[in-house]
Amino acid sequence: MDNYIVADIGGTQIRVALFSKGKIEPLKVRKIRTRDKEQTPLERLITLFKEVLADTDHVRAICVAVPGFIDAENGIIIDANNIPGWVNYPIRQLLAEHFSIPILIGNDANLAALGEWRYGAGQGHHHLLYLTISTGIGGGVILNDQLLIGARGLAAEFGHITVIPEGPTCSCGQRGHLEAVASGTAIARWVQEKIALGYPSLLEGKPVISARDVAEAARQGDELALRAMSRAGTYIGYAIADFLHLFNPSIVILGGGVSTAGPLLIDPLRTAILERIMDRAYLNNLTITTAQLGDNAGLVGALVLAESGVEP
Amino acid sequence: MDNYIVADIGGTQIRVALFSKGKIEPLKVRKIRTRDKEQTPLERLITLFKEVLADTDHVRAICVAVPGFIDAENGIIIDANNIPGWVNYPIRQLLAEHFSIPILIGNDANLAALGEWRYGAGQGHHHLLYLTISTGIGGGVILNDQLLIGARGLAAEFGHITVIPEGPTCSCGQRGHLEAVASGTAIARWVQEKIALGYPSLLEGKPVISARDVAEAARQGDELALRAMSRAGTYIGYAIADFLHLFNPSIVILGGGVSTAGPLLIDPLRTAILERIMDRAYLNNLTITTAQLGDNAGLVGALVLAESGVEP
Numbered sequence: 001m002d003n004y005i006v007a008d009i010g011g012t013q014i015r016v017a018l019f020s021k022g023k024i025e026p027l028k029v030r031k032i033r034t035r036d037k038e039q040t041p042l043e044r045l046i047t048l049f050k051e052v053l054a055d056t057d058h059v060r061a062i063c064v065a066v067p068g069f070i071d072a073e074n075g076i077i078i079d080a081n082n083i084p085g086w087v088n089y090p091i092r093q094l095l096a097e098h099f100s101i102p103i104l105i106g107n108d109a110n111l112a113a114l115g116e117w118r119y120g121a122g123q124g125h126h127h128l129l130y131l132t133i134s135t136g137i138g139g140g141v142i143l144n145d146q147l148l149i150g151a152r153g154l155a156a157e158f159g160h161i162t163v164i165p166e167g168p169t170c171s172c173g174q175r176g177h178l179e180a181v182a183s184g185t186a187i188a189r190w191v192q193e194k195i196a197l198g199y200p201s202l203l204e205g206k207p208v209i210s211a212r213d214v215a216e217a218a219r220q221g222d223e224l225a226l227r228a229m230s231r232a233g234t235y236i237g238y239a240i241a242d243f244l245h246l247f248n249p250s251i252v253i254l255g256g257g258v259s260t261a262g263p264l265l266i267d268p269l270r271t272a273i274l275e276r277i278m279d280r281a282y283l284n285n286l287t288i289t290t291a292q293l294g295d296n297a298g299l300v301g302a303l304v305l306a307e308s309g310v311e312p
Numbered sequence: 313m314d315n316y317i318v319a320d321i322g323g324t325q326i327r328v329a330l331f332s333k334g335k336i337e338p339l340k341v342r343k344i345r346t347r348d349k350e351q352t353p354l355e356r357l358i359t360l361f362k363e364v365l366a367d368t369d370h371v372r373a374i375c376v377a378v379p380g381f382i383d384a385e386n387g388i389i390i391d392a393n394n395i396p397g398w399v400n401y402p403i404r405q406l407l408a409e410h411f412s413i414p415i416l417i418g419n420d421a422n423l424a425a426l427g428e429w430r431y432g433a434g435q436g437h438h439h440l441l442y443l444t445i446s447t448g449i450g451g452g453v454i455l456n457d458q459l460l461i462g463a464r465g466l467a468a469e470f471g472h473i474t475v476i477p478e479g480p481t482c483s484c485g486q487r488g489h490l491e492a493v494a495s496g497t498a499i500a501r502w503v504q505e506k507i508a509l510g511y512p513s514l515l516e517g518k519p520v521i522s523a524r525d526v527a528e529a530a531r532q533g534d535e536l537a538l539r540a541m542s543r544a545g546t547y548i549g550y551a552i553a554d555f556l557h558l559f560n561p562s563i564v565i566l567g568g569g570v571s572t573a574g575p576l577l578i579d580p581l582r583t584a585i586l587e588r589i590m591d592r593a594y595l596n597n598l599t600i601t602t603a604q605l606g607d608n609a610g611l612v613g614a615l616v617l618a619e620s621g622v623e624p
Contacts, residue, residue, distance in 0.1 A: 069593055078593055127463040143462075148455055150560025151439040152593065160590045161554040165476070172590040242473040246558065248462025278472045278484040281381055281390055281464060 003027070003058050005101075006302035007045060008065045008108060010034060011082025014041065016048040017296075018056060019303045024119045026299065028052055034083065041083055042091070046098050053099070062101055063306035064091065065108040065298040067138075072153045075105055081136070081171070104302075104309045107149075110156060111301030112293070113140025114147050116253050118304045120292035127249040130291070131158050133236065133265075134256035136171060137179040140301075141247060158243065159183065163235050178239045182232040184211030184258045191228045199224050215261040226264070233265040237272025244273070244282045255291030266290070315339070315370050317413075318614035319357060320377045320420060322346060323394025326353065328360040329608075330368060331615045336431045338611065340364055346395065353395055354403070358410050365411070374413055375618035376403065377420040377610040379450075384465045387417055393448070393483070416614075416621045419461075422468060423613030424605070425452025426459050428565050430616045432604040439561040442603070443470050444568035445548065445577075448483060449491040452613075453559060470555065471495065475547050490551045494544040496523030496570045503540045511536050527573040538576070545577040549584025556585070556594045567603030578602070 002021040007014060014034050017026035030048050034041050045064075053059060068086070069078035075092025092103045106114075113122075113130035122128040128142040137159030141148040148155045159179030160172055167176025168186065180186055188209045195204050201224040202217045203209050217225035240252060258265065270288060277283060293300050314333040319326060326346050329338035342360050346353050357376075365371060380398070381390035387404025404415045418426075425434075425442035434440045440454040449471030453460040460467045471491030472484055479488025480498065492498055500521045507516050513536040514529045515521050529537035552564060570577065582600060589595060605612050 069591065079591070125463075143455060143460055144458060146456060146458075148559070150455075151437075151562035151598075152560055152596065154591075154594055155558060155560040157557040157590070160557045162475075162550065162588070163477075165550075170590075174588060174590050177590075238474065238477075243558075245469040245472045246467060246555075247460070248464055248467035250463035276474070276486060278469070278482075278486050278489075279381065279391070279466075282466055284464065286463075 001058060002060045003056055004061055004063065004303055004306040005049060005052055005056075005059055006063045006065070006299050006306060007048070008298040008302065009041070009045070009080070009083070010067065010108075014045055014048065015299065016045070016052055017299045018052050021060075021307060024293075024296075024300050024303070026296075041086070042094060046095070049095075049099065059101055061104060061306040061309065062095065062099060063104045063106065063302040063309070064095075065106055065111045065302045066091070067108050070105055070107045070153045072104070072106055072149060075103065077105070102309070104305055106302065106305050107138075107140075107153065108298045109138030110140040110147060110149060111305060112255060112291075112297035113142060113156070113253075113301065114304045115293050115297045115299070115301030116255070116291055117142045119300050120297065121253045121289050122251050125249070125251045125287075127247065128251050128253065129158075129240075129243055129247060129249045130253045130255060131236070131240070132256035133182070133254065133258040134184050136185070137183045137256075141249075143247065158239070161239060161242070163239055178235060182235045187211045187214050187228050187232050187258065190231065191224060194224055194228075201225060211258050215258070215264060218261070218264050229261055229264040230268040232258070233268035234272040236265070237269040238276050240269070241273050241276035244286070245278060248282060250285060251287040251289065253289055253291050255297055259290055262290075313370060314372045315368055316373055316375065316615055316618040317361060317364055317368075317371055318375045318377070318611050318618060319360070320610040320614065321353070321357070321392070321395070322379065322420075326357055326360065327611065328357070328364055329611045330364050333372075333619060336605075336608075336612050336615070338608075353398070354406060358407070361407075361411065371413055373416060373618040373621065374407065374411060375416040375418065375614040375621070376407075377418055377423045377614045378403070379420050382417055382419045382465045384416070384418055384461060387415065389417070414621070416617055418614065418617050419450075419452075419465065420610045421450030422452040422459060422461060423617060424567060424603075424609035425454060425468070425565075425613065426616045427605050427609045427611070427613030428567070428603055429454045431612050432609065433565045433601050434563050437561070437563045437599075439559065440563050440565065441470075441552075441555055441559060441561045442565045442567060443548070443552070445494065445566065445570040446496050446568035448497070449495045449568075453561075455559065470551070473551060473554070475551055490547060494547045499523045499526050499540050499544050499570065502543065503536060506536055506540075513537060523570050527570070527576060530573070530576050541573055541576040542580040544570070545580035546584040548577070549581040550588050552581070553585050553588035556598070557590060560594060562597060563599040563601065565601055565603050567609055571602055574602075
């Protein structure tokens with residue numbers, strides 16, 4: 001049986017999983033904190049890989065899902081958002097010094113799209129958009145059954161299109177990007193700002209507010225929290241209307257922590273799409289749904305890439 | 313020698329050309345006005361096809377480039393912008409009653425992208441964006457050497473993304489779309505509105521102002537006309553920055569009548585991209601250039617589709 005080892009590297013934790021070909025239930029999963037005083041993230045990753053490899057045969061490939069900009073062809077991380085020092089970082093070459101197995105890398109949100117398409121909510125679709133809404137906003141696109149990565153692997157940055165010209169500053173330094181307006185971070189910040197201005201809310205007095213807190217307060221009927229979720233859903237919907245005009249997919253899949261807020265976010269999102277779509281033809285046979293693979297989407301997507309990227 | 317007959321159907325005129333396989337210089341071109349009291353546009357198209365077919369052998373396919381929404385797979389025009397009555401119009405079936413040759417249809421701007429990619433400014437590129445800026449704004453995308461058409465043939469509507477929320481009304485009914493802000497029509501309207509408000513301009517008193525008039529006045533140093541061109545270029549540049557984040561092409565090709573204004577439009581466009589790009593990585597090895605095939609791009613693109621879409 002062919003096996004694959006995949007990793008999903010986040011700012012907080014590294015997860016490594018062992019999969020058998022075509023099975024999305026991992027045989028093993030190991031987790032470790034990304035940052036540590038003793039070891040670099042790469043050393044920690046190598047340690048986990050060795051641990052999983054130790055008692056496994058027939059490992060055909062290793063695939064690493066990384067946040068940020070990736071030059072997949074050359075195996076280089078151009079810039080990993082949350083991992084200090086991973087700038088122009090030749091991760092494939094560095095791993096290849098330790099493992100004599102084919103090594104692939106990919107952007108985590110792109111790979112999550114691939115996972116949802118092959119094994120999740122997008123099965124059977126040929127044109128798919130996947131948006132992940134959590135701390136930031138990212139995504140991936142499948143067109144004609146192919147992952148869109150673009151000329152240099154930088155495509156599908158859904159969080160980085162302008163929705164409010166001169167709007168709030170984005171993590172990338174630009175202003176008014178979707179990520180700066182509707183990500184989990186942006187939702188929490190908007191509520192904090194309104195509370196500071198004197199708007200009443202159940203969340204008043206809470207020292208740190210997260211998007212999860214806002215969703216919970218909204219569920220309890222808190223008016224400010226409801227407005228915050230609705231505002232985020234509306235802007236995501238406006239952006240999706242533009243994406244439909246550009247990509248014309250048959251399915252839009254919403255993933256990431258914020259999407260688990262469900263109707264609080266997705267009802268206003270649907271309304272916003274209806275309001276902004278230029279022609280109903282884009283909505284014929286269009287599915288808008290939530291992701292099925294949850295936190296495992298990146299790992300499963302890395303499996304898909306590993307399976308497809310390796311000669312049998 | 314294999315031959316192909318292609319048509320480019322505009323709101324004003326229909327052009328039909330005869331090509332030999334792989335040669336972009338047409339053997340014949342015929343033009344006719346689209347509207348006529350005696351004949352429908354379809355009748356006029358059929359007349360031209362018969363005329364060209366009469367003394368030609370080995371015609372392998374007919375391909376028709378149409379403005380508007382196309383269901384290419386089923387050979388149906390969903391809505392041709394400027395041709396009254398062409399709504400859910402089964403053009404392939406209607407033509408098939410007259411010609412026993414394979415018939416293909418495509419969106420004119422999509423086909424122009426295909427033409428520029430195969431025989432024009434985009435040769436050798438695998439990821440290409442083509443924007444046509446004339447009366448309206450449209451375009452086409454090549455990704456991994458494939459034309460992006462989307463699930464229902466509606467992709468790459470570059471004119472219909474929001475650049476000014478609550479901005480001017482677009483031809484599609486939405487507000488603040490790129491087409492409503494930066495097309496030839498929008499440029500001319502903006503200048504007319506400013507003149508009506510009392511802004512001085514060489515164009516004052518002219519009963520009808522076109523984008524060509526504005527470009528000419530700008531060349532003569534007219535300040536209002538210069539501002540109009542610069543404003544359009546800036547918004548197109550802002551939109552292109554977003555498109556780069558989404559598609560990550562290696563070339564952006566600007567076509568259509570307004571693009572012939574050259575630096576008046578394209579210098580501010582480049583400045584706007586630089587201002588709005590989230591990471592310089594998108595600009596590495598990126599070419600921004602003007603189209604090479606001019607008014608023939610649609611015809612040549614139809615040739616490319618005809619050549620590729622027909623069994624040898």
